[in-house]
Amino acid sequence: MNASQQHMLDAYRAARRGESAPVLPGAGDVQAVREIRRWLRFQAVVTAPADRPLARFRRAVRRALTRRPVRPVHLRRTARPDRAEPLPHPPLGPSSASVSTPTMTGHARLCDPCG
Template sequence: MNALHQYLFDTYRAARLGEPAPPEPGAHDVAVLRAVRDRRRFERVLAGRPSRRSFRTALRRALPMTLRTVLDRRPRPRSC
């Protein structure tokens, strides 16, 4: 049984009992990810480390991945 099946069972049960329907699967995913990010930042501050990376560090990490993505997308010559 996956999350959709469980959601359908819970919705059916709630309708029969006259209760409010449960939230849809994935409805709170973004909020959970933000809470995890905020918790990690909080723990970094408590440990005495900077809570955010500097722009230079972020650029140094993102640039190779971006270049690799761009270079992988360009058309390659075909061999005969």
């Protein structure tokens, strides 16, 4: 049974008993929404800006989006050199001087770095 059907049943019962009809469903919705808006505006004025939930959420999102990824320790530079020097790079693949490992199979295959 929906709200309209319940209201019709209650109105019929009230008419049979000689009572006043019940309030229509949804009659107080607009007033309730206005009161909620008023309360939220009041809370926005009374609450400090840093303590507002939406402000905390926005701050957390901004912090997560602007945070720089942490570089591994071996890639961090401790001081800036005065002259531009290339950073040392690890070898890109196995060279002729590399020692073969058990994960290498065959002559032309490369070592699987993931194991």
